[in-house]
Amino acid sequence: MSPVIENLDLYVDGFLTSLSIIVVAMVGSLLLGTLIAAFRVSPVPPLRAFGTFWVSTFRNTPLSVVLFFCAFGLPELGINRTFYFFGVLGLILYTSAFVCEAIRSGINSVSAGQAEAARSIGLNFSQSLRFVVLPQALRTVVPPLGSVIIAMFKNSAVVGAFGVGGDLWSTGQTLTSARGYETLPIFIGVAIGFLLITLPAGALLQVIERKVAIAR
Amino acid sequence: MSQQETVLFDAQGPKARRRTAIGTVVGALVLIAVAVLVVLRLAGQGQFSMELWGPLINPGNENFELVWGVIGEGIVNTIKAALVAMTLSVVIGTLIAVARLSLGRYARIPLIGVVEVFRGLPVVVLVYLCVRALPDAGVDLSGLPGGQVFWGLIIGLTAYNMVIFAEVVRAGVASLPRGQREAALATGLTNGQAMRIILLPQAFRIMLPAIISQLVVVLKDTSLVVFVANFDELLSQGESIIRNLDNPIQTFTVVALLYIAINYTLGRLAQWVQARQARGSTAKATGGDDLVPVRDGA
Structure with missing residues (x-):
């Protein structure tokens, strides 16, 4: 493990860059995914069709293909940015489809009878949404949404492999190819870096799940 | 509405x-x-010039057959890798799940640790380690049919997916009514027989949609090898076409459409199987559908 300890500062830098990718992509994909989910459950047919198209496109395409598309397709449309931008954008587009489906399934899990019951005891529409439908939907959304987000944490490694530079993966690449360290210890170091993110996130998710769980 | x-x-x-x-x-x-x-x-x-699109969509083009030969080879390799990785993951995942279910409370702690670690690792890191570091560690895979990169990819994908299946199988077995196991034991079957003859077959039926959905994930993940080494799967084949014809947008569009076509079909198949099961007797006997979480965030 000594190669890892010798280059600990590089690993810390890489870890922080990976963390920045993750935070930006998390905020972006949650916002975009919620918007697409709103499209998919809206009463407006073109928006619904667009949402369906979006989800079936990005859910069925490998993240690597989405990333290549962003990096090679968008410049043709006149959008020229850094690889960091394209990498994070690709990750956001890809993850938004999964976020959308998690949210939509949560909303659909509330049975229509709940809303009918709310209306029949005299709550008006916004009250029934606020007190009856949304609290239940949000709780059901937590576990699937959490696992989507943790999967996104792991997918950030693909963005690194794609060539963002400076993240955990690139640290491993630099150390093995440019400085001639052996692959195994260096990439175990990279793996530990990711475990430092995903294991606490998984534990946190379990705590939250237990807190919001409802008996049905 | x-x-x-x-x-x-x-x-x-x-x-x-x-x-x-x-x-x-x-x-x-x-x-x-x-x-x-x-x-x-x-x-x-x-x-939109035919110069860029021609080799992909015009059968009269001189490169058409060559290009689709390359793409076809890529599809075959992608599906082959996905199926092999999938089969191994299901088999090993089942073994892990059975071990976890039959071990005592303390004996299963190291196993849970292994499952958590593999679940927390990015699949691309696992693939990289298996393709690049296994030979360094003295594991020679190049003698196997398919070669070193193929088996490195397979082992990487399997390491990631087997623990996911272990969880799926565990959930499947746990979702069966307790009476199933009790009745099996009462008729004189041993614990192992009850698991093998009574519980696992039922669990697998419930799990089938989850298995098909995970196949989509594995299929997509085979493309990650493009960052690691040379293996002629669909995306890599697309890249080599682009190197020769210099038409990234067109080729990536075709490659993406092919992935979407395969994965969308598989996704619909999973839905269909799930709907059929929800109508069937298994779901009624076990008290409802959706017992095994179909997690598709990868």
């Missing part, structure tokens, strides 16, 4: 219907405008 929408909004009156109609027109116009803008931009860059 179908039933699911009525939770979010009421049956629409005349005012709301008018608003929806306006929204429909405006939404459609905005979407069409964006599409037209993109198409114009692409056309302005000459992206």
Whole structure:
């Protein structure tokens, strides 16, 4: 493990860059995914069709293909940015489809009878949404949404492999190819870096799940 | 309006219907405008020229057969890798799940640790380690049919997916009514026999949709090898076409469409199987559908 300890500062830098990718992509994909989910459950047919198209496109395409598309397709449309931008954008587009489906399934899990019951005891529409439908939907959304987000944490490694530079993966690449360290210890170091993110996130998710769980 | 929408909004009156109609027109116009803008931009860059598209869509083109030969080989390799990795993951995952279910409370702690570690690692890191570091560690895979990179990829994908299946199998077995195991033991079967003859076959039936959905994930993940080494799967084949013909947008479009076609079909198959099961007797016997979480965030 000594190669890892010798280059600990590089690993810390890489870890922080990976963390920045993750935070930006998390905020972006949650916002975009919620918007697409709103499209998919809206009463407006073109928006619904667009949402369906979006989800079936990005859910069925490998993240690597989405990333290549962003990096090679968008410049043709006149959008020229850094690889960091394209990498994070690709990750956001890809993850938004999964976020959308998690949210939509949560909303659909509330049975229509709940809303009918709310209306029949005299709550008006916004009250029934606020007190009856949304609290239940949000709780059901937590576990699937959490696992989507943790999967996104792991997918950030693909963005690194794609060539963002400076993240955990690139640290491993630099150390093995440019400085001639052996692959195994260096990439175990990279793996530990990711475990430092995903294991606490998984534990946190379990705590939250237990807190919001409802008996049905 | 179908039933699911009525939770979010009421049956629409005349005012709301008018608003929806306006929204429909405006939404459609905005979407069409964006599409037209993109198409114009692409056309302005000459992206619709037959020179770029020809080898992919025009059977008369001199390169057409060559290009589709390369793509076809890529599809075969992608599917082959996905199926082999999938089979190994299901088999090993089942073994892990059975071990976890039959071990005592303390003996299963190291196993849970292994499962958690593999679940927390990015699959691309695992693939990289298996392709690049296994030979360094003295594991020689090049003698196997398919070669070193193929088996490195398979082992990487299997390491990642086997623990996911272990969880799926465990959930499947746990979702069966306790009476199934009790009845099996009462008829004189041993613990192992009860697991093998009574519990696992039922669990697998419930799990089938989850297995098919995970196949989509594995299929997509085979493309990650492009960052690690040379293996002629679909995306890598696309890249080599682009190196020769210099048409990234066109080739990536075709590659993406092929992935979407395969994965969408598999996804629909999973839904169909799940719907069929929900109607069938298994679901009734076990008290409902959706017992095994179909997790598709990868």
